[in-house]
Amino acid sequence: MDHTVSPWVLRWDEVDPGRHPFDGGPVRDFVRGIAPAVPARLTAAEEEARDWWDHPGEAWADSVTASLMDRYGSWAAGWRWAKDEGDFGGGPVGSWCCARHSLTSTEDTVARVADALVEWRGWVEELAECFDQYPLADLPEPERLQAWERGAIRLVHHVVERTAAGDAWYRHCAQVLTWFLARWGVSGDVAAGMVDRAIGGRFDSWMVPADTLVDDIAEHIARAATAANPSP
Incomplete structure (x- = not known):
């Protein structure tokens, strides 16, 4: 399994709840058992000296993602897809922001990870x-x-509401529309092309x-989808 997958490339068959059963009850205990030691918080001076992406917590979060994907499937990669400018900007998750802001004490961080996975x-x-x-x-x-x-x-309005139309919200919106088409029989690549066009x-x-x-x-999507999947 590719543990470096970005959530915005996940296909419907990878996230479809009907194909991937999930019980959120034991998640916190599972995360507590697999999470490596939470890195110590950086001082203000250390934070200032680093680029946004250059944070010791990134490797920690990547390790947790790999374990979650191994346990639950590829769909679990979306737990870090935070709203606005988080680890993966423009997503629907509010329980996690990024390593820089979401890593605190071990127990609080474990809770955030579990909550983010369940929220996703x-x-x-x-x-x-x-x-x-x-x-x-x-339907005819x-x-x-x-x-x-x-x-x-x-679906567009639903994604706008969920993401608050923040930074790069349109990336997840396009993905959701592609999933909708895929759910009803339009192949993934064809669906993505329809949505993109x-x-x-x-x-x-930042604009509704x-x-x-x-x-x-x-x-445009409706006409393209109807042409691609005409009624029998």
């Missing part, structure tokens, strides 16, 4: 439930077009998109 999993489960509210495989073509469009609009670089960090823009992007 809960978000993916929420998305899966949302996807399933649009049973696209069973005119209704499929409308369902694709309604689903895409809802529909968005066309029109989402920006206008409804007219969301509607236009959703319409």
